Amino acid sequence: MQQEETNRKYGGVQFLSQMIYFSFGPIGGAFFAFLASITAAWLIDPGELGRVSLFTTAITLTTLVSNLGLDRAYMREFASSKNKEELLYNCLCVSLCTSIVASILIILLRQPIAGLLFDNSDYLSIAILAVILPIDIIGEYSIYTCRLYGNVKKYTIASIIQQLSYLIYIVGFYCLGIRGYRTIIFARALSMATKSIVAVFLEREHYCFFGKLNKSIITSALRYGVPYMPALICSWVLNSMDKYALRIWSTYDEIGFYTSAFTIVSVLAIVRNAFNSFWTPLAYKWYDEGEDVSYFEKVGDYITVILIVLSSLIILLRNVIFKIYKPEYSHAANILPFLLFVISMETISYVVGCGINLKKKTIFNLVATASACVINLIGNYILVPRMGGVGASISTGMSCMAYMLIKMFISRTIWYKFSIIRYLINILLITAMSACAIIFNSIFVDVCFATFIIIYNLKSIYGIWAIMIRFVKKRK
Structure with missing residues (x-):
C-alpha cells in the first residue's frame, strides 16, 4: 500500500524525469x-x-x-x-x-x-x-x-x-x-x-x-x-505530399520557403522526439501491467498543453525568428503557423490514439492516415496553385488535425471513453490563432490569443510546474 502511494505521488515526477533525460x-x-x-x-x-x-x-x-x-x-x-x-x-x-x-x-x-x-x-x-x-x-x-x-x-x-x-x-x-x-x-x-x-x-x-x-x-x-505498411506509407504521403504538390503546382523557391519554415518547427520536434523516445515502450508497459487509465489521461493533458502553449509562442514570435535568415526567406513566416500542426497533432495522437495499438487494431491506423491523405490531396489541389507554400501549410496542418481527431475517436470507441473537451477547445484556439496570424499578421491579435491560451491552461501549467519542482527536489 505504501509503495502504491509512493508510485502515485511520484508518477508524474518519473514521467517528467524520463522526458527530461530523453x-x-x-x-x-x-x-x-x-x-x-x-x-x-x-x-x-x-x-x-x-x-x-x-x-x-x-x-x-x-x-x-x-x-x-x-x-x-x-x-x-x-x-x-x-x-x-x-x-x-x-x-x-x-x-x-x-x-x-x-x-x-x-x-x-x-x-x-x-x-x-x-x-x-x-x-x-x-x-x-x-x-x-x-x-x-x-x-x-x-x-x-x-x-x-x-x-x-x-x-x-x-x-x-x-x-x-x-x-x-x-x-x-x-x-x-x-x-x-x-x-x-x-x-x-x-x-x-x-x-x-x-x-x-x-x-x-x-x-x-x-x-x-x-x-x-x-x-x-x-x-x-x-499491416503497418499501408498506414506508414499513407503517413509519409500525408507529411510529404505538400512538397510534391509544390513541385507540381508551384516552384522550387516555394519548396525552399516551405522547408525553411519547417525548420522552425524543430522546436516542437524536440518535445515530440523526447516524448516519443520513451512513450511507446512505456504505454505498452503500463497497459500490460494493468496500470490505471488516469495515467494515460494525465500524460495526454500535459503533453497537449506543452505543445499548444509552445505553438502559440512560436506563432507570436515568428516574424522575429525569421530576421536571422536572409531577407528573401521572410515570406516563410506566413507559412509557419499551420505547419506547427504537423508536429503537435502527431504528438498528441500518440496518446489519444494509443488505444489502437494497445488493442492491436492497427488497421485503424490505415483508416486515419488514408482519410487524412484524401483531405490533404484535395486541400493541396485547391490551395497550392492559388496560395503556394501558405496553401500547402494550411492543407497539411488541417489534414494532420483530422488524422489526430480520427485516431482519438476510434481509440475512445475500442478502448475506453476518456474526456475530449479540453483537447477540442485547445485545438480550436490554436487553429483560430493560426488563421488570424495569416489573415491579419497583427502582433496585438497574436498576443491576445497567446494570453488566452495560457490562461485557459493555467491549471495544467501549474500542475506541470509542481511536478518540475518535485523533480528538482527529488534529484537533490
Missing part, C-alpha cells in the same frame, strides 16, 4: 540542426533548398518501405522477448535485405527519379541515395535499441552526433568549393553515415553479427509489421 539528445540535435538550417539558407538559394528537401523526403520513403514495419515490430515485441539480441538480428537482417533491393531499383530508375527530385540528370545524388539507404537503416535500429534499453547517454550522443556532423560537413564542403544543393546533400548523407557508425559502436554489445535467422521470429514480426 530530451537532452533531441535538444542538442535540434540546436545543431537549426544552426545547419540557417547556414544552408545563407549558402544556397530557396530553389536549391527545395531540391534538398525533395531528396530528404525520398530518403524517408525508401527507409520506411525497406523496413517493412519490422522496426515497429521490434519495438512492440522488445519488452516481452526473451532473447532481445536475436529479435534485433532477425528484424534488422530482413530490413537490410529489402533495403538492398530498393537501392538496386533506385539505380535502375535513376533517370525518372532524378527528373522528379532535381529536374535534371544528377545521377551522383541518386547514387548517394541508393548507398545511404541500408546504412541509415542500421543506424535507425541502433537508435531504437538505445531507446528501448533506456540508455540516455548513448541516445543523447547518437542524436547529437548526426546534426553536429551535418553542420560541420556543410561548412567543410562549402570551403572545398562544392556549391549548390549538392553541398547539403553530400553533408546530409555523410552525417547519416556518421550517426550509423557511432550508434552501432555504442550498441555493439547488443548486436549478434553471426547469428541465425529464426523463421518464427521473422514470421511473427512480419505479421505485426507488414
Whole structure:
C-alpha cells in the first residue's frame, strides 16, 4: 500500500524525469540542426533548398518501405522477448535485405527519379541515395535499441552526433568549393553515415553479427509489421505530399520557403522526439501491467498543453525568428503557423490514439492516415496553385488535425471513453490563432490569443510546474 502511494505521488515526477533525460539528445540535435538550417539558407538559394528537401523526403520513403514495419515490430515485441539480441538480428537482417533491393531499383530508375527530385540528370545524388539507404537503416535500429534499453547517454550522443556532423560537413564542403544543393546533400548523407557508425559502436554489445535467422521470429514480426505498411506509407504521403504538390503546382523557391519554415518547427520536434523516445515502450508497459487509465489521461493533458502553449509562442514570435535568415526567406513566416500542426497533432495522437495499438487494431491506423491523405490531396489541389507554400501549410496542418481527431475517436470507441473537451477547445484556439496570424499578421491579435491560451491552461501549467519542482527536489 505504501509503495502504491509512493508510485502515485511520484508518477508524474518519473514521467517528467524520463522526458527530461530523453530530451537532452533531441535538444542538442535540434540546436545543431537549426544552426545547419540557417547556414544552408545563407549558402544556397530557396530553389536549391527545395531540391534538398525533395531528396530528404525520398530518403524517408525508401527507409520506411525497406523496413517493412519490422522496426515497429521490434519495438512492440522488445519488452516481452526473451532473447532481445536475436529479435534485433532477425528484424534488422530482413530490413537490410529489402533495403538492398530498393537501392538496386533506385539505380535502375535513376533517370525518372532524378527528373522528379532535381529536374535534371544528377545521377551522383541518386547514387548517394541508393548507398545511404541500408546504412541509415542500421543506424535507425541502433537508435531504437538505445531507446528501448533506456540508455540516455548513448541516445543523447547518437542524436547529437548526426546534426553536429551535418553542420560541420556543410561548412567543410562549402570551403572545398562544392556549391549548390549538392553541398547539403553530400553533408546530409555523410552525417547519416556518421550517426550509423557511432550508434552501432555504442550498441555493439547488443548486436549478434553471426547469428541465425529464426523463421518464427521473422514470421511473427512480419505479421505485426507488414499491416503497418499501408498506414506508414499513407503517413509519409500525408507529411510529404505538400512538397510534391509544390513541385507540381508551384516552384522550387516555394519548396525552399516551405522547408525553411519547417525548420522552425524543430522546436516542437524536440518535445515530440523526447516524448516519443520513451512513450511507446512505456504505454505498452503500463497497459500490460494493468496500470490505471488516469495515467494515460494525465500524460495526454500535459503533453497537449506543452505543445499548444509552445505553438502559440512560436506563432507570436515568428516574424522575429525569421530576421536571422536572409531577407528573401521572410515570406516563410506566413507559412509557419499551420505547419506547427504537423508536429503537435502527431504528438498528441500518440496518446489519444494509443488505444489502437494497445488493442492491436492497427488497421485503424490505415483508416486515419488514408482519410487524412484524401483531405490533404484535395486541400493541396485547391490551395497550392492559388496560395503556394501558405496553401500547402494550411492543407497539411488541417489534414494532420483530422488524422489526430480520427485516431482519438476510434481509440475512445475500442478502448475506453476518456474526456475530449479540453483537447477540442485547445485545438480550436490554436487553429483560430493560426488563421488570424495569416489573415491579419497583427502582433496585438497574436498576443491576445497567446494570453488566452495560457490562461485557459493555467491549471495544467501549474500542475506541470509542481511536478518540475518535485523533480528538482527529488534529484537533490
